[in-house]
Amino acid sequence: MEVVIVVLVVIAALLVIASGVWVAIALVSAVSKRKPRVKRGAKYLAPSFTGGSAQCHANDKNSDEGIL
């Protein structure tokens, strides 16, 4: 019983560390994406964490499909 409790605590600690690593990977990917190139004639592009274009996000707004 004693060992089981400690093992549970250790598993919890490892799960928390795994979550931290997952978010860190997402963060690195979000901040290291290069800004999308502005096409000639386009006024501006919508800001994005994924580097997608304004049109892409406009299409995606309120949809459950995500970016294809």
Next chain:
Amino acid sequence: MVSSVLVVVVYLAVLTFVAVRARAARQFSEFSLAGRALPLALVFGSLAATYVGPGFSIGFVGRGFKSGFLFLSIGLAYSVQNILVGLLVAPRLRGLENCHTLGDAIGQKYDRKCQIVAGVISVGLCAGFAAVMASAGGVVLSDTFGMPIWSSVTIVVGVTALYTTFGGLRASVITDAFQFSAFAILLPITLLLVLALNLNQGASTFTEEAATATVAGFSSTSPIEIVGLMAAFLLGETLIPPYANRALASRTTRISRNGFILAGVFSVVWFMVMIALGVTARSIIPESTGEDHVLLNLVKSTIPAGGYALLLVVLVSIVMSSLDSLLNAGAVAFTEDIVKPFMCLPDKAALNVGRSATIIIAAIAAAGAVAVPSIISGLLICYTIWAPAILPALIIGLWLKRPRPLAGILSMLVGTAVAIVFQFIFPSAVKIPAIILALSSALLAYMLGHWIERIKCGV
């Protein structure tokens, strides 16, 4: 001391780099909702970084030290709340068009008056929560460097306000993710190190300490207190403005729902780790240690100096990640729910109002930090007001086909008034916890308002 300062300077440099990469907001929709483009990992990380404030870290370690696993069972109410919000409320909220805040959602469901009342409550509560965070940040810095509390509070609030003012929600979310990664990796490692290196006789000592503290915790807390605490954890932080902003800013309704569910599941393992840290501290530091100082003292007596500096960074991260979200949410609520209903604001002007409001709320939080009694008590006061003031009107409004404005406004005003009266003016007038009394009053007021308008309209 030198290594501590060095670690803090490096940390601040990396944080600044991350904030700069997030770029300054150029439109109000970027400032308030980050362009509604947040992916799942960032919604989850930002939500978890926001709710894991000093209360859910320093506070929970202190409670684990005093009352063992009692607070794990109470904290589970919070996890259930997050999962329920993810399943039932967040997707509905995300589905609303042109909605920047909770006040907007309430305004769309009821009317403009209700939106303004919700806005005033949101801004007030954000300032209150921010004062608790500022106080906690001040305590951490002043304990470590021996600085006066006012200068510690100024540093923490100043740095946070700086990147939140320019970057808005996007900077808040990006820096939250960075801060989340820092504390979600370093604090469990601290626990594993303490378990491996400092606990004499290992598992049996840990289990004995846990059992002793938990029995003491249950015997010193009455059942009605436990019910009150569970109600506070279940409802007190439900959809407070920073969480609602993340639900609204998710890329899709599915991400909004899953972000809350994941954050709820994460809170279970997080509480376990924090309580376990408190339990391990029982055999290492003196029993007379104050609750808010258990974590700091535990690390001071078990981890080498460099490790202590790292912990300092972790604690400052925890405080700043909650504080930035509150500052941004309060500023957006002020602009959208209080200023915009009275005047037509062009986008640029709305952005400037939002930025100015961020600075004003930060100044109020810094000034109010000295009045905060303790981290957990400060949070419980805010919970007691938020839940009755907003939740009945918001949740019933999202589900009813034709919600009545009178019901919404009555419920918000009565809920706020009863919570303030029984929390501050007559705290010991009744034995029932103030949050339960105020919540019941708000629900009754809602039903009364609904009934009166229904009779008036004849529908």
